[in-house]
Amino acid sequence: MNILVINSGSSSIKYQLFKMPLQQPVCSGLVERIGIEGSFIKHTVYPNGEKYTLEKDAFISNHGEGLKQVLALLSEGEHAIIAKPEDIVAVGHRVVHGGEHFAGATLINDEVKQQIKKLFSLAPLHNPVNYKCIEVAEQTFFAAKQVAVFDTAFHQSIPQQAYRYAIPEWYYKEHGIRVYGFHGTSHKYVSEQAIKWLGKSESKIISVHLGNGCSITAIKNGKSIDTSMGFGPLSGLMMGTRSGDIDPSVIFHLMEHSGYTLEQLSTLLNKQSGLLGVGGSSDMRDIRKLVNEGNEAAKLALELYAYRIKKFIGSYAAVLNGIDAVIFTAGVGENDLDMRAAVCDELSYLGIQLDLNKNRNYKSQLTEISQTNSKVKVLVVPTNEEYEIANQCFNLLN
The missing domain is CATH 3.30.420.40 (ATPase, nucleotide binding domain)
Incomplete structure (x- = not known):
């Protein structure tokens, strides 16, 4: 199953293409310093067990422009990974803020997109660019399932004394004001690796x-x-x-x-x-x-x-x-x-x-x-x- 993962940060896009359930990606890359002087793309594929890397310097003004260039690298040229957009079964998107609406990976539909938009104000550097990348991916990989994986999900285990603020309870119940936590996907992954290592x-x-x-x-x-x-x-x-x-x-x-x-x-x-x-x-x-x-x-x-x-x-x-x-x-x-x-x-x-x-x-x-x-x-x-x-x-x- 070909799954393309898009991980858009505040000034970067990391991406990898996996033939799941294999852990080794067939393609990976990084769009770095978006909106900053000196931005570049590093794109790596692994054809026939070898390694081919392309580095490209270009001023990339926003995440939409960066993702469009990534998608061209996947499907065009001598080292193209896919022949047609339908080869991608799913696109997994890192989305920073899920509020209390999402506690796990979620298929993206119009309702989910609206919830992500409603949370723009809570993650102003991330949710808007996550949303933009979803829209670009929907247009490019029209046959693929779009899936959101939320940074907040891992922190749903935080106990009440840690996630509540010392303000009247009404603000929590009516407005959902509490600690949500972020980078949950990263913290979950590295802690699981450490636990295995510690034994x-x-x-x-x-x-x-x-x-x-x-x-x-x-x-x-x-x-x-x-x-x-x-x-x-x-x-x-x-x-x-x-x-x-x-x-x-x-x-x-x-x-x-x-x-x-x-x-x-x-x-x-x-x-x-x-x-x-x-x-x-x-x-x-x-x-x-x-x-x-x-x-x-x-x-x-x-x-x-x-x-x-x-x-x-x-x-x-x-x-x-x-x-x-x-x-x-x-x-x-x-x-x-x-x-x-x-x-x-x-x-x-x-x-x-x-x-x-x-x-x-x-x-x-x-x-x-x-x-x-x-x-x-x-x-x-x-x-x-x-x-x-x-x-x-x-x-x-x-």
């Missing part, structure tokens, strides 16, 4: 997902019990363009004394803050370059970024009453060895002792980077949200 189903794991969006989740016995993102994907850790946690009094102050509108505040906190607001770029690679050039603002951005993560690790150690493993995953978590070291520094009181040599020599597979005598295992686990989405699609359609 213990009864486990206490902290999963740290660091990309353009960032979140951290406390996972007990394979179930999410608390997570840093809340009602929307703005809270918690510092991110590429999002502020993370901020005192609500700041919002009131800007509205009252500086005349900020709700739209201006949303733009500020969702699109102009985080690494971009403090350090000058939303891309960690750019921040590292600026630090090497002596830029003090970029240096502060890194310090803030690591500090927030350390605070949450301490908090979730308390929630879990101990830790068996800390997982680093996603773009920054898997590729920025200096950030992993900064986060783990001075956490020996929790039993976390990083092996700097192992950390430096990590090579794109599940790897323990803690010292042999570390009470808490520190793992780098490459996330594979695409396979997790494909697997959920496959199970739904069967």
